[in-house]
Every structure is written in structure tokens, then in C-alpha cells.
Amino acid sequence: QQPVQSPQAVILREGEDAVINCSSSKALYSVHWYRQKHGEAPVFLMILLKGGEQKGHEKISASFNEKKQQSSLYLTASQLSYSGTYFCGTGPWGSNYKLTFGKGTLLTVNP
Amino acid sequence: DTEVTQTPKHLVMGMTNKKSLKCEQHMGHRAMYWYKQKAKKPPELMFVYSYEKLSINESVPSRFSPECPNSSLLNLHLHALQPEDSALYLCASSQDGKGGNTIYFGEGSWLTVV
Numbered sequence: 561q562q563p564v565q566s567p568q569a570v571i572l573r574e575g576e577d578a579v580i581n582c583s584s585s586k587a588l589y590s591v592h593w594y595r596q597k598h599g600e601a602p603v604f605l606m607i608l609l610k611g612g613e614q615k616g617h618e619k620i621s622a623s624f625n626e627k628k629q630q631s632s633l634y635l636t637a638s639q640l641s642y643s644g645t646y647f648c649g650t651g652p653w654g655s656n657y658k659l660t661f662g663k664g665t666l667l668t669v670n671p
Numbered sequence: 672d673t674e675v676t677q678t679p680k681h682l683v684m685g686m687t688n689k690k691s692l693k694c695e696q697h698m699g700h701r702a703m704y705w706y707k708q709k710a711k712k713p714p715e716l717m718f719v720y721s722y723e724k725l726s727i728n729e730s731v732p733s734r735f736s737p738e739c740p741n742s743s744l745l746n747l748h749l750h751a752l753q754p755e756d757s758a759l760y761l762c763a764s765s766q767d768g769k770g771g772n773t774i775y776f777g778e779g780s781w782l783t784v785v
Binding site for chain 2: 589590592594600601602603604607609647649651652655657658659660661662663664
């Protein structure tokens with residue numbers, strides 16, 4: 561089942577913060593976050609796992625609330641390079657095979 | 672090196688043509704995926720290969736035919752496509768299918784069916 565992302569779009573000025581949420585009606589095992597710039601492939605940002613383990617490659621933080629079945633991505637002191645569409649992907653317990661992506665959040669950072 | 676390489680980057684084909692998209696990874700990953708992405712939409716899973724065997728087919732029309740010649744290569748054979756099949760086709764790979772493994776995407780192949 562497709563996770564629900566909010567907001568659908570957000571516009572920031574450079575240096576401002578943003579939070580993107582990803583909610584599921586099913587229990588979450590892992591949440592995968594990606595950023596996709598126009599005309600490019602999705603780039604991996606972070607994985608959050610049930611139990612609190614967190615893996616990422618960039619200076620972006622995220623949280624995983626098992627009770628609320630929700631994950632939030634925190635973008636602080638935004639840079640122009642943060643612009644793009646952010647997708648969260650969720651999958652069934654213990655498996656990446658059927659990862660389902662939310663509809664995406666379009667983030668625009670202006671000077 | 673976390674790289675998935677796709678060729679060609681752009682492909683224009685007629686509805687009667689036969690063409691193939693190719694994908695390669697050298698990360699030793701044993702799960703490989705094909706996703707389809709339309710404009711302003713999220714990627715949608717088409718096929719999954721696990722240890723070189725087709726594991727998942729998301730009810731994809733038979734005009735799309737996947738092939739995994741070895742653990743590093745993944746092909747998508749295209750035949751008699753429709754204009755609505757025009758999209759970005761993304762190949763991806765992960766260490767295996769266990770939850771928590773990062774899925775790495777290639778840069779995609781832009782397909783236009785005329």
C-alpha cells in the first residue's frame with residue numbers, strides 16, 4: 561500500500577528548515593528516503609529501520625516513529641542543492657523487493 | 672563504488688520495433704530491479720530478479736520481457752510497445768532483498784515510443 565507523504569510541495573529560502581513526513585497505514589519495517597532532481601535518477605539519502613537503526617550518506621536527519629507508523633525527514637539550513645522531489649519508500653517486513661514509493665514532495669529552495 | 676550503469680540513456684522506437692535496455696552493476700549485488708517512472712510520478716516496480724531468477728513480476732504486459740544473463744547484468748527487451756509506455760525506465764540493485772539494504776538506482780533510460 562502506498563505511503564502518504566506531506567506536504568506535497570514546499571518552497572524555502574536558502575538557510576531555512578523543512579520537514580517532510582511519510583505515513584503508512586501498515587506497520588513499518590524500513591523507510592527509504594530518496595531525492596530526485598528533474599531529469600535525473602533517484603539518489604539514496606537514508607534508510608531507517610524498525611528498532612531505531614539509521615543509515616545514511618548525507619548530512620540529513622530523520623526519525624522513525626513505530627507507534628505512529630510514520631517517518632520524518634529533516635532538512636536543516638537548506639541549500640540550493642536540496643531542491644528536488646523527495647520520495648519515501650516502504651516495504652513489507654524483512655523485504656526490500658516490493659518497495660512502494662509515496663507520491664513525492666517537491667522541495668524548492670530559492671536564493 | 673555504488674554505481675548502476677544503464678544504456679542507452681535515450682531511446683526512440685516505433686511501435687513495431689524490437690529494442691533492449693541494458694543495466695550493469697559490479698557491486699556484487701544479488702537483487703536487481705526494473706522500475707518504470709512517468710513524469711511527476713513515483714517509480715513503480717516492474718520486475719525483481721533475485722540471485723538471477725525472476726522473483727517478482729508486477730503483472731507487467733508481455734511486450735516487456737526481462738532477462739538476467741548473469742549476476743551483474745539485467746536486460747529489458749521491448750517489443751510492440753505503445754505510446755503510453757513512454758517513460759523513464761530505472762534499473763536498480765541491492766545486496767539482496769532483505770529489508771534495510773540500500774537500493775541503488777541507475778541514471779535511467781528515457782524511452783519514447785512513436
